[in-house]
Amino acid sequence: MRIVAVDPDACVACRDCEYACAFRQSGDFARSASHIRVNFYADERACVPLTCMHCEDAWCLAVCPAAAIDRDPGTGAVTIDATRCAGCKMCLLACPYGNIHFNAETGVSAKCDLCGGDPMCVRACISGALRYVDAEELADLRREVVDASLKRLLRLSKGVR
């Protein structure tokens, strides 16, 4: 399956992904409706877009007491059936990444559904920080990132810059 991979180093905090997602969700540009959130840390000069990773072993899915969370057979996305969700909020507490939100208007939980396989956030991303990639490829990518930082650390510990 493919998921939305995030490269915080490339993100420029333009928030276009949030607007694109919000528009897709609500037909409006109110960022509150967006399922992807860009956390911006002025002090650290860093920004991190956060969105559901559609965990292989999704705790929200397992725990939902209304059986409202399921995996889309086509895209592999973990999705919430708004007609089944009772609004109990157990999934909010279950997600260790804070990627499920509560829609107070409708009284149900809401999250990324990968837009049925064509995520708008990725389309709108201007910097290449978001990519819709194969989960396995992502694992390789992560390894590269980890390798690079390990090398950097090693060099630092040896006093080499």
Add this chain to the structure above:
Amino acid sequence: MHVVIVGNGAAALSALESFRGHDRDSRVTLVSGEQGPAYSRVLLPYYLRRRLSRDGLFIRRADDYARLGAATEFGVRAEGVDPARRVLELADGRRLGFDRLLIATGSSPMRPPIPGLDGAGVHTLWTLDDAVRLDSVFREGARLVVLGSGFVALQAAWAARQRGLQVSVIELLDQILPRVLDPAAAQILSERLHACDVEVRTGTRAESVETDRGGRVRVSTSGGDRLPADAVIVATGARPNDQLLPECLEPDRPGIPVADTMETVVSGVYAAGDVTRGPTARGGPREIHALWPTAVEQGRVAGANLAGAGRSYGGSLSMNVTEMFDLTVASLGQFVEDEGDDVFEEHDRGGIRYMKIVTRAGVPLGAIAMGAPEGAVLLGRLRPFVRHRRALPDLPAFLAREDLDGRLAHRSAAKERTSCASLQ
């Protein structure tokens, strides 16, 4: 191999699915005292609030069991286990042989020793049948007395209030929700109940309940009052349905003790869910954590081990969340401080009415959040730290990193609805 699962709730279903993840071939039979495909107890108050239809309570379809290769015996109670012959005794006289057994029988509402609780006007909110009965009791203008002030009690009270009943809550201890909230949070919720015209009597004992011939009820309290009512709901806690196999119990202690593998002291017999006394994430003595997420987790481990997968449970961490009287009320782990613990406390932070995080040597132990649902999201982010005892030395920085204020500021600007406002 023949695996028998007793129960059709959170733990049983989770175990069945997990078992099939490891073993596609063995024969499985699921036995449940209640009828039909599974419904969710957690959803019963939502049905009473008319948030869900009766159909919306069911979390499995009839054909889901066949899809998972499980034969079902619905509407048949299991009465006992013969551990030597490895036989489950059913109420209709049949005997079901098993190689491995899972006891996932849940718990039942406790009946405190108050005279008169067997009267016709006295109800519980535990099963689908209970909820359907209560649905016809919930008539606008009727008077309801709720004994107890736990999650079930207050959700029943809220549903009743939303349906236009006059509601009184009687709690023996000095605060409501004693197991889920600290006194400060309980105070905020009490005020909300009061604003919604729910009468709350803490520090009060119900002495007796009388039902007259017309079906009307009177509750006598330790305060010397006699409260007239059309119905009483007893919700003073639950006790495990642990009598199937007395051999696996400890003397005078409720709950079937289980190892990290969810196996009982009887080899090949496992238990999961509300019925167990299990390991906790904190370590220390085993506890009964009668909560839905715990039942799901334990069921998973038990199911895998029924198939011989050799899994070990990391222990339960209590987590509670619900909406009551339009406040999201969430708590996690150990939220009442011991001596030497540090407490981070805040009131009225952008829609979060109250937030408390207890830490010991920089490690968060537990938390409470009340008000906006973003509080529950925050507790979700804290949960891995609590579970894995990971230090979080700078809490304000953590909250900033989580962009809590940003989230609160941008949360959907849905008007601050209150259920009581909509009643007037």
